[in-house]
Amino acid sequence: MEYIPIKDYFHIFVLIPNPQLMNFDRIKEKLTILADAAKYDVSCSSSGSKRTNKNKGLGDSSGMGICHTYTEDGRCVSLLKILLTNHCIFDCAYCVTRRSNDIKRAAFKVQEVVDLTIQFYRRNYIEGLFLSSGIFKDADYTMERLVQVAKKLREEENFNGYIHLKSIPGASDELMRAAGLYADRLSVNIEIPSEKGLKLLAPEKNRADFIKPMQKVTSEIIKYNNEKKLIKSTPVYAPAGQSTQMIIGASGETDAEVMYTSAYFYKKFHLKRVYYSGYVPVRTDTILPAIGTDVPILRENRLYQTDWLLRFYGFDVRELLNKDHPNLDTDIDPKLSWALRNLQHFPVDINRASKGMLARIPGVGMKSVAKILNARKFRKLNWEHLKAIGIASNRAKYFITCDSRVFESKDRTAAQIKGLILQQSKSKFSTTYSTQLNLFAAAEKPLLA
Amino acid sequence: MKTILTYDATFEGFLSCVFFAFEYKLRGARIRKSSYASENFFDEIIFVPSEENKANRVWKGLAKYSSTEGKSAVFKAFLSELPDIEDSLFHYINQIFVKRNKASQCIKNYSDPHILKIAQTVKKVGREKHRMDAFVRFKLTKEDLYLLLLHQILMCFR
Numbered sequence: 001m002e003y004i005p006i007k008d009y010f011h012i013f014v015l016i017p018n019p020q021l022m023n024f025d026r027i028k029e030k031l032t033i034l035a036d037a038a039k040y041d042v043s044c045s046s047s048g049s050k051r052t053n054k055n056k057g058l059g060d061s062s063g064m065g066i067c068h069t070y071t072e073d074g075r076c077v078s079l080l081k082i083l084l085t086n087h088c089i090f091d092c093a094y095c096v097t098r099r100s101n102d103i104k105r106a107a108f109k110v111q112e113v114v115d116l117t118i119q120f121y122r123r124n125y126i127e128g129l130f131l132s133s134g135i136f137k138d139a140d141y142t143m144e145r146l147v148q149v150a151k152k153l154r155e156e157e158n159f160n161g162y163i164h165l166k167s168i169p170g171a172s173d174e175l176m177r178a179a180g181l182y183a184d185r186l187s188v189n190i191e192i193p194s195e196k197g198l199k200l201l202a203p204e205k206n207r208a209d210f211i212k213p214m215q216k217v218t219s220e221i222i223k224y225n226n227e228k229k230l231i232k233s234t235p236v237y238a239p240a241g242q243s244t245q246m247i248i249g250a251s252g253e254t255d256a257e258v259m260y261t262s263a264y265f266y267k268k269f270h271l272k273r274v275y276y277s278g279y280v281p282v283r284t285d286t287i288l289p290a291i292g293t294d295v296p297i298l299r300e301n302r303l304y305q306t307d308w309l310l311r312f313y314g315f316d317v318r319e320l321l322n323k324d325h326p327n328l329d330t331d332i333d334p335k336l337s338w339a340l341r342n343l344q345h346f347p348v349d350i351n352r353a354s355k356g357m358l359a360r361i362p363g364v365g366m367k368s369v370a371k372i373l374n375a376r377k378f379r380k381l382n383w384e385h386l387k388a389i390g391i392a393s394n395r396a397k398y399f400i401t402c403d404s405r406v407f408e409s410k411d412r413t414a415a416q417i418k419g420l421i422l423q424q425s426k427s428k429f430s431t432t433y434s435t436q437l438n439l440f441a442a443a444e445k446p447l448l449a
Numbered sequence: 450m451k452t453i454l455t456y457d458a459t460f461e462g463f464l465s466c467v468f469f470a471f472e473y474k475l476r477g478a479r480i481r482k483s484s485y486a487s488e489n490f491f492d493e494i495i496f497v498p499s500e501e502n503k504a505n506r507v508w509k510g511l512a513k514y515s516s517t518e519g520k521s522a523v524f525k526a527f528l529s530e531l532p533d534i535e536d537s538l539f540h541y542i543n544q545i546f547v548k549r550n551k552a553s554q555c556i557k558n559y560s561d562p563h564i565l566k567i568a569q570t571v572k573k574v575g576r577e578k579h580r581m582d583a584f585v586r587f588k589l590t591k592e593d594l595y596l597l598l599l600h601q602i603l604m605c606f607r
C-alpha cells in the first residue's frame with residue numbers, strides 16, 4: 001500500500017467549522033487568526049495518556065501516539081491547536097503575538113472553544129484539544145479561563161479525549177492543581193534555554209515564574225501516584241505528564257547549553273518531553289536573526305536525536321556534549337559522533353554484547369536491539385540476519401562483529417571511518433551542510449534573500 | 450511435484466487447510482487461495498472446503514501452545530492478503546505445534562525469515578488500521594447523523 005500525504009488538511013479544518021454554528025463567519029475568522037498563531041508551538045503528540053470512556057461519554061484517549069493530519073510543510077496536527085486569545089500583555093522579542101506587534105487580535109469565548117472541540121471531535125478531525133493563550137490582564141485570570149474550558153469539556157460534555165493545556169507562567173498553585181485534574185498534559189514553555197538570553201529577549205519575564213507552575217504539577221503528579229498505590233479510586237492527575245519547549249537559534253546558545261538545560265528539566269521535573277523549536281524569524285531586529293534567515297531545521301533534528309539518546313539509549317549528556325565538543329556535528333548523527341570519539345569500545349560482538357552496549361552501536365536503533373536480543377536466543381546471528389532485522393549496516397559494519405568470517409578487519413582511524421560512511425550515504429540534509437557554493441542550487445534559492 | 454491446498458480466501462478456510470495438512474501429513478504442502486492457477490502441469494491441487502469445527506480445533510491449539518501475541522499475529526498477518534503470506538503462516542504454525550512447550554517463544558525468533566516477515570506484516574497491518582482510525586472524516590447531515598464515505602478515503606491510499 002502506498003502512502004500519499006494528504007495535503008492541506010490543516011487548512012481544511014481551519015476553514016470549515018460546522019456551518020450550522022451560530023455566527024459561522026465570525027468563528028471562522030477567529031479560527032483562522034488563532035489557529036495560525038498557535039502554529040509556533042511544535043508539540044503535537046498526544047501519546048502517553050490512558051483515559052478510558054466513562055458513563056457512555058464521548059471518546060477516549062488511547063495509549064497510541066496519534067499522528068493525525070499533516071500540514072503543508074509535513075508536520076502532523078492531531079490536536080485542535082488554538083490560542084484562546086492572541087492579546088498579550090508581554091512584549092517578548094521572539095513572539096508574534098507580542099504587545100508591540102501590529103497584528104489582528106481576536107479572542108474566543110470559553111463556550112466557543114468547547115463547542116468547536118466537540119464538533120471537530122465528533123467528525124473525527126481531531127483527537128483532542130491543544131489550548132494555549134496569550135496573557136491578558138494577568139496570569140491567574142488567563143489560567144482560570146483555560147481551566148474552565150477543560151472543566152466544561154470534561155464535566156458538561158462528558159468528553160474523554162485528550163486535552164493539552166498550557167500552564168501560564170506565574171499562575172497560582174490552586175489553579176495548577178485544578179488544571180491537572182482535567183487536562184491530560186500540561187506544559188510551560190521555557191522558550192529560551194539560558195537565563196541571560198531570557199533577560200535579553202523577554203526582560204519582563206523571569207525564570208522563576210516558569211519554574212513555579214512546573215514544580216507544582218510535578219509534586220502533584222508524584223503525590224497522586226503515591227496515593228493511587230493505596231487507594232485505587234484516586235482520580236487521575238495529568239496522566240500524560242508535563243512537557244516544555246525551547247526556541248533554538250534565537251539567543252546564541254551552544255548545543256551543550258541547550259541539552260544541559262533539557263537534561264536538568266528531565267531529571268528535576270520528570271518531564272515527558274522537551275520540544276526544540278527552530279526559531280522562525282518574525283521581525284526585523286538587531287538582537288534576533290533577520291527575516292529570511294533559514295530556520296535551523298538540521299540543528300533541531302540533531303537536538304532531537306540527542307534527546308532520544310538521553311531518554312531511550314542510556315547515554316549521559318556529558319558523554320555527547322562537553323567542553324571539548326560544545327556543539328553537535330552537522331554532517332553525522334550524535335551517536336556516530338560519540339562512537340568515533342570512543343573507538344576503544346568497538347568492535348562489539350552482536351551475539352554477546354549487553355543491551356546497553358548494543359544500543360550504543362551507530363545504525364542500530366532500540367527496535368533492532370530488541371529484535372537482536374530475542375533472535376540471538378535461537379541462534380548466532382550473521383550479516384544476513386542483521387540486515388533482515390533492519391540495522392543500517394553501512395554505518396554499523398565498522399563497529400560490529402557477528403557470526404561470520406567477513407568483517408571490517410582494517411584498523412582505520414575515526415576520520416577514515418567517517419569519510420567512508422559519508423561517501424556511501426546520502427542525507428536529506430546534505431544540501432544544508434555543504435558550505436561550498438553550488439552553481440545550480442543558487443538558481444533555486446537566492447543566496448541573498 | 451508439489452501439493453497445493455487451496456481454500457476459499459476466508460480465515461476459517463485457511464485454518465481448515467492447516468488441519469487438512471496435518472491430518473494427511475502434508476507438512477511440505479503449500480496453501481493458496483482458490484483463485485490460484487498453477488504454473489506447471491505436475492502440481493497436485495486439492496481444494497479444501499472451509500469447515501468451522503476443524504478451523505476451531507486449529508485455533509484452540511494455537512491458543513493452547515502459543516502466547517496471545519503469537520496467536521493474534523496469525524490473524525493479523527492473514528489480514529494483510531499478501532500473496533505468499535500463507536507460506537510464512539503455515540511455517541510458523543508448524544513450528545508452534547512441533548515445539549509445543551517452547552511455542553510461546555516462536556514469534557520472537559527474528560532470525561527465521563518467515564517469522565520476521567510475519568512480525569513485519571503485523572506491524573504493517575497495524576499501521577493500516579491506524580490510518581483508518583486517523584483519516585476517516587465524518588460529515589454531519591441534516592438528519593443529525595454522522596456520515597462517512599469510506600471508499601473515498603480508500604482511494605487516497607491506492
